[in-house]
Amino acid sequence: MSGEHDITFDAMGSHVRLLIGEPGPGLRSAALAAERARETILAFDAALSRFKPDSELCALNEDPREAVPASPLLRRAVRAGLQAAERTGGLVDPTLVGEIEAAGYVGSRAGVQGASLGSALAEAPPRRPAQPDPRERWRRFLVDEEAGEIRRPPGLRFDTGGTGKGLAADLLAEDLRGYSRFVVDCGGDIRIGGADALVNPFEVYVEHPLSGERAFVLRLGHGGVATSGLNVRVWRGEDGRFAHHLIDPARGEPAWTGLVGATALGDTTVEAETLSKAALLSGPEGAREVLAPLGGLIVHDGGRVEPVGSLSLRPRVRWPQPAEESGLAA
Amino acid sequence: MTDATRTEPARRPARRPGPGLVLWGSVALFALLFALVAYRVGVSTAPSAAARPSLVRKVVKRRVVTTIVPTPGRSSVSASPASTSESGAEPIVTGAS
Numbered sequence: 001m002s003g004e005h006d007i008t009f010d011a012m013g014s015h016v017r018l019l020i021g022e023p024g025p026g027l028r029s030a031a032l033a034a035e036r037a038r039e040t041i042l043a044f045d046a047a048l049s050r051f052k053p054d055s056e057l058c059a060l061n062e063d064p065r066e067a068v069p070a071s072p073l074l075r076r077a078v079r080a081g082l083q084a085a086e087r088t089g090g091l092v093d094p095t096l097v098g099e100i101e102a103a104g105y106v107g108s109r110a111g112v113q114g115a116s117l118g119s120a121l122a123e124a125p126p127r128r129p130a131q132p133d134p135r136e137r138w139r140r141f142l143v144d145e146e147a148g149e150i151r152r153p154p155g156l157r158f159d160t161g162g163t164g165k166g167l168a169a170d171l172l173a174e175d176l177r178g179y180s181r182f183v184v185d186c187g188g189d190i191r192i193g194g195a196d197a198l199v200n201p202f203e204v205y206v207e208h209p210l211s212g213e214r215a216f217v218l219r220l221g222h223g224g225v226a227t228s229g230l231n232v233r234v235w236r237g238e239d240g241r242f243a244h245h246l247i248d249p250a251r252g253e254p255a256w257t258g259l260v261g262a263t264a265l266g267d268t269t270v271e272a273e274t275l276s277k278a279a280l281l282s283g284p285e286g287a288r289e290v291l292a293p294l295g296g297l298i299v300h301d302g303g304r305v306e307p308v309g310s311l312s313l314r315p316r317v318r319w320p321q322p323a324e325e326s327g328l329a330a
Numbered sequence: 331m332t333d334a335t336r337t338e339p340a341r342r343p344a345r346r347p348g349p350g351l352v353l354w355g356s357v358a359l360f361a362l363l364f365a366l367v368a369y370r371v372g373v374s375t376a377p378s379a380a381a382r383p384s385l386v387r388k389v390v391k392r393r394v395v396t397t398i399v400p401t402p403g404r405s406s407v408s409a410s411p412a413s414t415s416e417s418g419a420e421p422i423v424t425g426a427s
Contacts, residue, residue: 006420014427017420165427187427207425214423229426263424 004182005030009038011045012165014187018172019202021180021194030179037172041186044168048077048160050097051107060150061097061157070150075143077160078150080167082141084274088290090132090249092277095141097157099252103243104235117210117231117260120242121301127258129283130248161245165189166226166273173269184269189226191269197221206297208305209261215305216297224269228276229261229299246280257283261299264291265311279308 004019018037020030027033047056056074070078081094141158142151152158160167165186173191176182181194183202192202201221208215209231218225233245248255262279266272271294279287279298287298288308295311347355 008420017422019422183422185422185424188423188425189427190422190424202422205421205423207423209426214421218424225424227424227426232426261426 005034007034007038009041011038011041012049012168012186013051014165015185016041016168016187017183017185019183019185020176021182021196024178024180027178033176033179037175037184040172040175041168044073044164044171047071047073048164050159050161057158057160064154066154067144067147067149067151069148070143072148075145075148075150077164077167078141078158079143080163080270081158081160082138082143084163084270084277085138087271087274088132088278090136090138091130091281092162092274093133093138093247093249094159094162095137095156096133096247096249096252097159099247099249100159100245102252103245103247103254104237105233105243105245114232114234115236115242117234120230120234120236120244121256121260123242124256127256127283127301129257129286130246130255130281131250133249133252162277163270163273166191166224166269166271169224169269186269189224189269189273190220191224192220192222206263208303209299210303215299216307218265218311220265224266224272225263226266226269226272226276227261227263228273228280230280231260246277248281255281257281258301259284259287259298260301260303262287262291262296263298264296265294267294 004021006017006019008015008017010016016038018034020034020037023029023033028036046052046054049055050057052058056071057077060068060070060074078094084092085094137156140152140156143149144151166189169184169186169189169191172184173182173193176184177193179194181197181200181202182192184191188207190204192204198221201219204218204220204225205214206216206218206227207213209229228246230244230246235243237243243254246255247253257280259280262276264272264275264279266275275290275294275296279290279296282290284298284300284306287296290296291298292309295309296307297311298306298308300306
C-alpha cells in the first residue's frame, strides 16, 4: 500500500480518506488531485447535507413549488436515491425524512458518543425484516434533466443520506480514473480503481460492528464496497427506547432485523451502499438473497459473521464493469 | 507358328548421373530456391511509402481475483483529523459510519 498520496479529512459527518497513486500522462500530481478531490467532497457536502440549512437539498425540501430548478449535482443525487429505491423495491427509501427525525436523528451525530449497541439489542423489540412502504412516496419524485428541475409534491422531503457517500466516492473515482490506482473512502463506503490495482489489489478490512475487530480482509482491485451497521448511530430516544438511523419504511421506525451489520460489494460504491442497506433491512434470510449475486458479509445480532454469495468461496473471481456502464453510477 | 526371328538393336543401359552432378545440382537448386525466398521476404518487409498502416488492436481481458481471509486482530479505523502522508500506512477499513 505504499507509494500513494494519502490524505484524510472530515466531511459528510465522517472521515474521508483518499489514496492516489501515480498520475497518467498529462494528469496533475497525486497531491494536487487529492486537494481537488477534497474540494469536491466539501462542495458535495455543502450542497447535499440534510443538516445544513443553506444546502441545496434543504432548499429543495422547503421549496413550496412543485417543480424546483436543481443543479446537476442535486439531480444526480436524487436520481441515485431513486435508483436505489427502484433496485430494492422501496426498501432503501429516500423519503423517510420525517420518520428519521421522529426517531431522534434531527442533527448531525458526527462526534457524538452513541449508546451501547449491546444494551440497545438487549432492549430491542422482536426481530423482523423491514418492509417497503406500500405508499411508495419515492415514486412521486421526478428528475427532469431537460428542464433541469426536480418535481414532487411540495412538502415531500428527500434524504440523500442513503446513497450520498457512495455517490461522492463514485464521482471522485471518475476524476481519478487515469491514476495508477486509487482508493476513495467516504466513511467506510469505498471505491477502488486504477489499472495497477487490478494486479496489485488493495486490502480492505471489514470492521466487526460489535467488537470493533477486523472481521475479514478483502482484496479488491476494482469496484465498490460499503458497510451499513447499527453500531455508530444508535441512541436512546426521548421515549426511553433505543433508536438508530436505519428506518423500516413500512413502520416508520428503526428496524431491528436480527442483523447489526452488512457489507456489500458492488461495481460502484452506490450499488454497494444500496445493497448493504437493503441487506441489513431485510434480516438474515433476505440479506442472503440480496448479497448473493455480488457477494457480501452479514453480522448477526449475536456477533456471528457470515460470508454470503461469492465471498464464501475462494478464490473469488469477479469480472469488473466500467463505472460508466453501471446504472447506479449514472 | 513362324520361326521368324526378329532382331532388335541392343539397348544401351541408361546413363545414371554421377554423384558429383547430383551433389552440385542439389546445391545449385537449393541456392536458387533460397535466393528466391530471401528475395520475396525482403520485398515483403521492405518499407514502402504506399504500404497501408496496419492497425494493431490489443485485447485486454481484465479479471479481479478477490480472496477473503479471516484475520484476528484489533481494528484500527483511520480516525485521525486531517492528515497527509506519502504512504498509506493505515489500513483501509469499511465499517458503519
